[in-house]
Amino acid sequence: MEYAIRTENLSKTYGKTFKALDSVSLQVSRGEVVGYVGPNGAGKTTTIKILTGLIRPTSGRAHVNDRDVVSNPRDALRSMGALIEVPGVYDYLTPHEMLTYFGRVYGMRRDVIDQRIKETLELVRLPDWEHKKTGAFSTGMLRRLAIAKAVLHRPDILILDEPVLGLDPKGIMEVREMIRQFRSEGMTVFLSSHLLSEVAEVCDSVIFLDKGKVVTSDSVEGIGRRVGHAVVDARFLHPLSPEEIGKLKDIDLIKGVDMKNSTARLQYDGTPETSAQILRLLVSLNLDVVSYAAEGVGLEEYYVSVMSDEKGVN
Amino acid sequence: MMWALSDTWQVVLRDVRSRIRMPVFIFMNLFQPVLWLLLFTQIFKSLSGSVAGEGISYLDFFAPGVIVMTVLFGSAFAGMSTLMDMDSGVLSKMVATPVNRVSIITGRVLANVLVGLVQALIVFVVAAIMGVRVATGMPGVLLVLLLVALLGTGFAAFSNGLALLFKRTETVMATTNLLTMPLMFMSSMMMPSQALPDWLNTVRQFNPVDYAVVGVRNLVLYGYVWTDLWKSLLVLGAFAVVMVVFGTLMFGTRAE
Numbered sequence: 326m327e328y329a330i331r332t333e334n335l336s337k338t339y340g341k342t343f344k345a346l347d348s349v350s351l352q353v354s355r356g357e358v359v360g361y362v363g364p365n366g367a368g369k370t371t372t373i374k375i376l377t378g379l380i381r382p383t384s385g386r387a388h389v390n391d392r393d394v395v396s397n398p399r400d401a402l403r404s405m406g407a408l409i410e411v412p413g414v415y416d417y418l419t420p421h422e423m424l425t426y427f428g429r430v431y432g433m434r435r436d437v438i439d440q441r442i443k444e445t446l447e448l449v450r451l452p453d454w455e456h457k458k459t460g461a462f463s464t465g466m467l468r469r470l471a472i473a474k475a476v477l478h479r480p481d482i483l484i485l486d487e488p489v490l491g492l493d494p495k496g497i498m499e500v501r502e503m504i505r506q507f508r509s510e511g512m513t514v515f516l517s518s519h520l521l522s523e524v525a526e527v528c529d530s531v532i533f534l535d536k537g538k539v540v541t542s543d544s545v546e547g548i549g550r551r552v553g554h555a556v557v558d559a560r561f562l563h564p565l566s567p568e569e570i571g572k573l574k575d576i577d578l579i580k581g582v583d584m585k586n587s588t589a590r591l592q593y594d595g596t597p598e599t600s601a602q603i604l605r606l607l608v609s610l611n612l613d614v615v616s617y618a619a620e621g622v623g624l625e626e627y628y629v630s631v632m633s634d635e636k637g638v639n
Numbered sequence: 640m641m642w643a644l645s646d647t648w649q650v651v652l653r654d655v656r657s658r659i660r661m662p663v664f665i666f667m668n669l670f671q672p673v674l675w676l677l678l679f680t681q682i683f684k685s686l687s688g689s690v691a692g693e694g695i696s697y698l699d700f701f702a703p704g705v706i707v708m709t710v711l712f713g714s715a716f717a718g719m720s721t722l723m724d725m726d727s728g729v730l731s732k733m734v735a736t737p738v739n740r741v742s743i744i745t746g747r748v749l750a751n752v753l754v755g756l757v758q759a760l761i762v763f764v765v766a767a768i769m770g771v772r773v774a775t776g777m778p779g780v781l782l783v784l785l786l787v788a789l790l791g792t793g794f795a796a797f798s799n800g801l802a803l804l805f806k807r808t809e810t811v812m813a814t815t816n817l818l819t820m821p822l823m824f825m826s827s828m829m830m831p832s833q834a835l836p837d838w839l840n841t842v843r844q845f846n847p848v849d850y851a852v853v854g855v856r857n858l859v860l861y862g863y864v865w866t867d868l869w870k871s872l873l874v875l876g877a878f879a880v881v882m883v884v885f886g887t888l889m890f891g892t893r894a895e
Contacts, residue, residue, distance in 0.1 A: 377735035413728030417660040430738040
């Protein structure tokens, strides 16, 4: 089983003419966290709906763990957890009741279900809400509950459709942390998102989709190289003097410097080696570096350069 | 096969649990049939004997019809909750699991039938308190429940199929209203067949509601009229099977 998710010439046509997906072939390796990005109407949700068995493709094939999701949905979906955009919970049921149902349809034993409910609610920081009706839950809590449902049966593939949609910054950070944790546990994550910074933060590679077709598929670093540069934000203890800024600009590895208060946005070639070298040089120049973080601007620039004009990112 | 049954059972449990959490809907559905039972039997009390037959009150005659009506109303609108689940994303969450597709629809239908049977039993109790006695005793009550369960299965599956076909609350509501009232009136629910015009007696031969009414009324009033009972069981059984096939087909092709 080389790939966790694999599609071959996947197409979906609505009506007679509208092609939501047009011969999409993609591969997601085991243990990889992949961002699936594109403008509204690009076909991201259609792909996810096919992978989760919600709709059938017009033509082509979709495999999850080498199981065809159309001809063998039961086996294909068993090893997968999915967070689909809408909350989809009865507000008069409790998380315990909702998760128990899903545990049963995944064929889990009752004692295992009870144990996993406790573990997953702990993971999504809802342990005190196990027996409270979901009607009182905020958007963020519902989203976290949906994540708990998605990982309840310990899937090895997780499909997340816009997991941070409608969440406040704290909620976004929490979801980001969870995705990192899933990755560290070896889970394959297929993440559809509008937030390129989110994708750059947590994903190993990115698939760009536009008008139902795959435009590019590459690692996050690879995309940075395609753009010609990536960006790293270096924050210093104090705002830099003009002399110090001059020293930064003199570093060959840095292609451009954009100062804002005590933060320098440094353009470089996007390779991790260069990023590490730049950090060493900053330290050797006796600059007090407080933080040093790669940003997703490379993705944004690439996105703008390859996507068609008539649709824009949210 | 076993996993399909297990999946169906899980869907039934979940659906029944969610309905129990909203008991107001169970009792709302009961309001109209109980009102018919209480008011109609008083309004038409003077027809006792002349309409229903020697020594039979209009209450005795009409109560079986109200039991059928209870299940009819409860099941004919079953598709509305499917539409609500589609809109809220609950249905998507169910489909995106390994649960058998057919089980999703059959589980929902069976849960609806179970609730309908509880409602029918409540109407039975009200009727018994008002003085109705079942000629066939407890076995007859069980056969009554079987008949209305078949009717309920057919209409709940039909309603779910309709909901998936149209996917619009207004359309499903209008179509269901358009069907249930005529089906009720074009049967012997309120008047015996002898009192109905010829054309209505012809039409009711094609009305599954009438087969349920005839079957239930015989069991409550007259005892085991085997010819009618077998006919009712066969017609209602066939109706249930055809409608479950329709609902399942709609789910397979339209639940996107």
